[in-house]
Amino acid sequence: MSALKEQLTAAMKDAMRAKEKARLGVFRMALAAIKQIEVDERIDPDDARVLALLDKLIKQRKDSATQYRDANRPELAEIEEAEIVVLQEFLPTQLTDAEIDALIDDAMAQTGASGMQDMGKVMGILKPQLQGRADMGAASGKVRAKLA
Structure with a gap:
């Protein structure tokens, strides 16, 4: 069992004991999403896979919160944002803009990227380094700007 899954399980038990329904639901x-991967793919996901899943769940919550705000439903958006905060507790510390820029420059140097046609190569190197530690959309925008 991955260490991240063990942390989630322990946190769930703590939330049960403390009767924190909102956290428990998250x-x-x-x-359940981790269990779905285990059943569908017949694997025991490692920390990297669990981290990618948490990243995906956070992105889904952000999209939902945006849609709720656009639909003039701030109370539902606040619930989604509270779930994001709970999930972010399990992510590694976020990288600063300077650290992201340094990683992008390093990846571009490794691949010898010179134009937009090399975007996939650069992102292929960056994704494992940034997963859960930075917004991949923002990083992609920075790479695109540097390659243009």
């Missing part, structure tokens, strides 16, 4: 949802 943990159950995340563990």
Whole structure:
């Protein structure tokens, strides 16, 4: 079992003991998503896979919160944002803009990227380094700007 899954399970048990229904729901949802991967793919996901899943769940919550705000439903958006905060507790510390720029420059140097046709190569190197530590959309925009 991955260490991240163990942390989620322990946090779920703590939320049960403390009778924190909102947090408990978030943990159950995340563990259900991990269980879905285990059943569908017949694998025990490692920390990298669990981290990618948490990243995906956070992105889904951000999209939902945006849609709720656009539909004039701030109370539902606040629920989604609270779930994001709970999920972010399990992500590694976020990288600063300077650190992201340094990683992008390093990846571009490794691949010898010179134009937009090399975007995939650069992102292929960056994705494992940035997963869960930075917004991939923002990083992609920075790479695009540097290659243009």
